[in-house]
Amino acid sequence: MEGREFAGGWKRRTLIVYILIAGTTAVFIVLATAARVPRMDMHLPWAAALAAAMLGLLLSCGITLWRTTGFR
Numbered sequence: 001m002e003g004r005e006f007a008g009g010w011k012r013r014t015l016i017v018y019i020l021i022a023g024t025t026a027v028f029i030v031l032a033t034a035a036r037v038p039r040m041d042m043h044l045p046w047a048a049a050l051a052a053a054m055l056g057l058l059l060s061c062g063i064t065l066w067r068t069t070g071f072r
Helices: 016-035 042-069
Strands: none
Touching: none
């Protein structure tokens, strides 16, 4: 809190830490290779309406924020 260095010093990582890191990395790699993109049927008019609504909200919120704060 005062900007001072931690008095305990730097501790070396143990072998168990490296084993845990390697194990979790291996789990992520295995799961990533097994993952597939799901098939999704999209109704294009509804997707376009949702995108337009999101852009409209983005624009209105941006204008309101600009009027309130001036982006300062």
